[in-house]
Amino acid sequence: MGIIKEDAKKIIHSSIQRVLSDSAVKRALEGKSFSGKVVVIAIGKAAWNMANAAAEILGDDIEKGIVLTKYHHSQGPIKNFTVLEASHPLPDEKTITGTEVIIEAVSDLSPEDTVIFLVSGGGSALFEKPAGNLGLKDLLEVTDQLLKCGADIVEMNTIRKHLSAVKGGKFAALCAPAQVYTIALSDILGDRPDSIASGPTCPDLSTCKDAFAIVEKYGLSLTEEMKQQLFVETPKEVLNNTMLITGSVNELCIAAASEAKALGYEPLILSTFVDCEAKEAGRFLAAIGKTIQKDGFPLKAPCAIICGGETVVRITGKGKGGRNQELALSAAASITGMDNIVIGAVGSDGTDGPTDAAGALVDGYTKETLDEAGISIVDILAENDSNRALAITDALVMTGPTGTNVNDLYFLLCK
Amino acid sequence: MGIIKEDAKKIIHSSIQRVLSDSAVKRALEGKSFSGKVVVIAIGKAAWNMANAAAEILGDDIEKGIVLTKYHHSQGPIKNFTVLEASHPLPDEKTITGTEVIIEAVSDLSPEDTVIFLVSGGGSALFEKPAGNLGLKDLLEVTDQLLKCGADIVEMNTIRKHLSAVKGGKFAALCAPAQVYTIALSDILGDRPDSIASGPTCPDLSTCKDAFAIVEKYGLSLTEEMKQQLFVETPKEVLNNTMLITGSVNELCIAAASEAKALGYEPLILSTFVDCEAKEAGRFLAAIGKTIQKDGFPLKAPCAIICGGETVVRITGKGKGGRNQELALSAAASITGMDNIVIGAVGSDGTDGPTDAAGALVDGYTKETLDEAGISIVDILAENDSNRALAITDALVMTGPTGTNVNDLYFLLCK
Numbered sequence: 001m002g003i004i005k006e007d008a009k010k011i012i013h014s015s016i017q018r019v020l021s022d023s024a025v026k027r028a029l030e031g032k033s034f035s036g037k038v039v040v041i042a043i044g045k046a047a048w049n050m051a052n053a054a055a056e057i058l059g060d061d062i063e064k065g066i067v068l069t070k071y072h073h074s075q076g077p078i079k080n081f082t083v084l085e086a087s088h089p090l091p092d093e094k095t096i097t098g099t100e101v102i103i104e105a106v107s108d109l110s111p112e113d114t115v116i117f118l119v120s121g122g123g124s125a126l127f128e129k130p131a132g133n134l135g136l137k138d139l140l141e142v143t144d145q146l147l148k149c150g151a152d153i154v155e156m157n158t159i160r161k162h163l164s165a166v167k168g169g170k171f172a173a174l175c176a177p178a179q180v181y182t183i184a185l186s187d188i189l190g191d192r193p194d195s196i197a198s199g200p201t202c203p204d205l206s207t208c209k210d211a212f213a214i215v216e217k218y219g220l221s222l223t224e225e226m227k228q229q230l231f232v233e234t235p236k237e238v239l240n241n242t243m244l245i246t247g248s249v250n251e252l253c254i255a256a257a258s259e260a261k262a263l264g265y266e267p268l269i270l271s272t273f274v275d276c277e278a279k280e281a282g283r284f285l286a287a288i289g290k291t292i293q294k295d296g297f298p299l300k301a302p303c304a305i306i307c308g309g310e311t312v313v314r315i316t317g318k319g320k321g322g323r324n325q326e327l328a329l330s331a332a333a334s335i336t337g338m339d340n341i342v343i344g345a346v347g348s349d350g351t352d353g354p355t356d357a358a359g360a361l362v363d364g365y366t367k368e369t370l371d372e373a374g375i376s377i378v379d380i381l382a383e384n385d386s387n388r389a390l391a392i393t394d395a396l397v398m399t400g401p402t403g404t405n406v407n408d409l410y411f412l413l414c415k
Numbered sequence: 416m417g418i419i420k421e422d423a424k425k426i427i428h429s430s431i432q433r434v435l436s437d438s439a440v441k442r443a444l445e446g447k448s449f450s451g452k453v454v455v456i457a458i459g460k461a462a463w464n465m466a467n468a469a470a471e472i473l474g475d476d477i478e479k480g481i482v483l484t485k486y487h488h489s490q491g492p493i494k495n496f497t498v499l500e501a502s503h504p505l506p507d508e509k510t511i512t513g514t515e516v517i518i519e520a521v522s523d524l525s526p527e528d529t530v531i532f533l534v535s536g537g538g539s540a541l542f543e544k545p546a547g548n549l550g551l552k553d554l555l556e557v558t559d560q561l562l563k564c565g566a567d568i569v570e571m572n573t574i575r576k577h578l579s580a581v582k583g584g585k586f587a588a589l590c591a592p593a594q595v596y597t598i599a600l601s602d603i604l605g606d607r608p609d610s611i612a613s614g615p616t617c618p619d620l621s622t623c624k625d626a627f628a629i630v631e632k633y634g635l636s637l638t639e640e641m642k643q644q645l646f647v648e649t650p651k652e653v654l655n656n657t658m659l660i661t662g663s664v665n666e667l668c669i670a671a672a673s674e675a676k677a678l679g680y681e682p683l684i685l686s687t688f689v690d691c692e693a694k695e696a697g698r699f700l701a702a703i704g705k706t707i708q709k710d711g712f713p714l715k716a717p718c719a720i721i722c723g724g725e726t727v728v729r730i731t732g733k734g735k736g737g738r739n740q741e742l743a744l745s746a747a748a749s750i751t752g753m754d755n756i757v758i759g760a761v762g763s764d765g766t767d768g769p770t771d772a773a774g775a776l777v778d779g780y781t782k783e784t785l786d787e788a789g790i791s792i793v794d795i796l797a798e799n800d801s802n803r804a805l806a807i808t809d810a811l812v813m814t815g816p817t818g819t820n821v822n823d824l825y826f827l828l829c830k
């Protein structure tokens with residue numbers, strides 16, 4: 001069992017290495033040269049790491065650089081960059097002033113100039129300026145209404161893109177006539193470019209008509225100025241942007257599969273869209289493990305079943321844990337007593353929920369250890385207290401914050 | 416879209432045909448001959464169909480036959496068989512008297528005689544006689560305590576086997592010196608022989624010590640006579656039984672895969688142990704469908720992802736539905752807007768929950784139709800009212816009762 005767990009740890013390490021924000025940016029920029037002025041704009045939770053990597057690669061070619069990231073997410077000065085921080089997940093005044101600094105930096109550029117736009121998760125909240133005469137208060141007010149009425153994320157973004165001066169392709173327009181080269185780390189399942197950070201440099205698929213339908217559907221209460229902004233169509237075509245998604249859950253899974261194969265496990269990537277309840281995803285993976293061991297479907301052991309995604313947790317208790325830890329703990333209950341099987345779930349950002357673990361690795365003995373300690377997995381899950389139980393069984397995976405976020409890796413190894 | 420749904424219906428039809436109780440029994444008995452007297456004993460919800468098939472194949476070779484099935488589950492007389500009915504899911508007096516008739520029929524046999532024992536789901540409740548001086552009341556009383564204290568199914572069966580005169584291998588002992596040929600339709604994930612109908616003809620893995628540990632764990636209140644019976648060990652070795660599992664969810668899935676292949680879809684059997692929440696299993700299948708269409712993992716279309724199992728439903732509302740219908744409806748929400756995809760979930764017994772549907776088939780347009788009718792899938796699932804919504808969208812699969820039960824088939828077709 002020791003060896004299979006060691007293999008699992010190698011798979012986690014290799015796959016996260018592949019999607020680290022700095023290596024992703026370096027891969028994207030290596031060997032590239034730009035003719036005119038180069039302005040680097042980095043937004044999102046990984047902005048500092050991405051900007052720092054760009055500074056290393058491009059060095060003095062950078063005319064100017066600005067980082068706008070979450071409070072406490074920058075790690076010091078970067079050459080000639082301005083490093084700014086603001087609030088997440090809800091924007092504050094620093095968001096608006098930071099965004100204005102960025103807009104200022106990309107105005108007055110020429111057609112031969114390039115804006116290198118480095119985007120990561122959290123960018124939707126961290127990069128924002130209300131359209132027209134709207135203010136931060138208006139945006140927060142609408143967001144609050146949307147959250148309370150139960151609008152889904154597509155609906156929320158449709159409204160927000162229309163009320164923003166930078167989202168939904170509008171930032172690319174502000175950069176014109178310069179060219180934009182967008183390098184994105186995707187934390188959006190399916191990697192839809194207009195969804196990553198609300199697509200500041202991408203054509204927007206949502207229309208004014210869609211926005212008004214949502215207003216009507218939920219009976220949103222809007223000011224006259226808000227309504228006026230909803231009438232302004234977002235860009236449906238963006239000609240000055242080149243987009244490269246360089247880190248995504250897809251790459252995370254492919255890297256995991258490649259490491260698994262190198263270690264002697266036949267890999268199968270099952271899905272990169274897993275979005276169901278964490279503990280049920282754990283049971284589903286366990287059910288596949290049982291079938292592998294009983295009948296050799298979908299593969300004969302040694303094999304690795306690999307998934308990526310972002311599961312959800314239904315909060316019913318007051319414990320400490322995260323979606324990856326819940327997935328693993330739930331899987332542990334299902335594979336109890338089985339040999340030669342390990343199930344792992346880790347967040348590529350290295351932090352799972354409000355804990356210092358990235359996730360967990362469980363095997364057929366995890367439940368037994370908990371039973372001996374008098375701990376019931378059913379009770380622990382009802383309390384959302386997975387962290388404590390997994391700590392006791394030495395099942396936590398600790399990577400520290402990785403500075404990237406392309407969602408989670410879920411996998412099963414059978415030997 | 417029409418064609419892919421037709422293909423899905425063919426897959427459902429072929430796979431259920433394969434596990435129909437009568438064809439399963441015929442496959443098992445065809446070409447077999449028995450030297451001495453042949454006594455056919457059939458228990459469980461499919462007992463009548465299985466016995467009828469045996470009567471057709473073996474004809475006058477059968478010395479005596481007894482069917483013990485659920486009320487309203489027999490379909491008339493069978494040759495020289497005695498057809499009895501009793502209560503399910505809780506036994507009643509008819510269970511005990513029926514079981515006594517069966518015990519009488521297998522006593523006084525010789526070593527060259529054969530008891531053909533046909534077992535199907537429900538057999539655990541339908542075939543029962545309390546051990547020693549215990550009565551039906553005692554059994555019901557203990558069952559009630561076990562249900563209330565939250566004991567799991569393995570724990571319940573450990574107690575029940577020790578308090579029964581026929582479970583846990585004891586019926587095989589009653590048939591001795593005759594040989595027993597057990598033909599089982601399995602409704603137990605993993606097909607553990609000692610779990611199907613509580614294994615009347617199989618060595619029992621649970622011990623007296625296990626039973627007392629459970630009594631202590633839950634503080635069960637037992638009479639002196641019950642305690643005495645718990646001290647009597649169940650058979651750990653059964654030498655006069657040959658066991659054949661002829662219908663199982665595994666066969667259901669293999670048949671579905673074979674039909675899918677014949678229709679031009681590359682099949683992948685993913686799991687035959689799916690036991691998570693129905694609606695989360697639906698989301699998981701949908702997540703695989705998205706990955707197939709976006710990146711060609713785990714297979715390129717046209718392909719079929721096939722699972723079997725028995726999902727669970729958390730009751731939060733007062734509507735009408737079943738686990739297969741919930742799985743399909745939840746999947747429909749996730750695949751909305753997608754072309755060339757169908758997700759199906761059907762119970763092999765032809766009845767899903769308290770409805771007359773076997774399950775449902777949904778596609779990328781199911782949700783749109785419901786939206787137009789003003790029906791929210793989230794609300795419907797919260798009300799457990801899947802049947803009504805699926806009826807509106809013409810998504811129900813109706814097979815009528817099939818007379819078999821080897822759990823459910825869940826699948827996804829991508830074209």
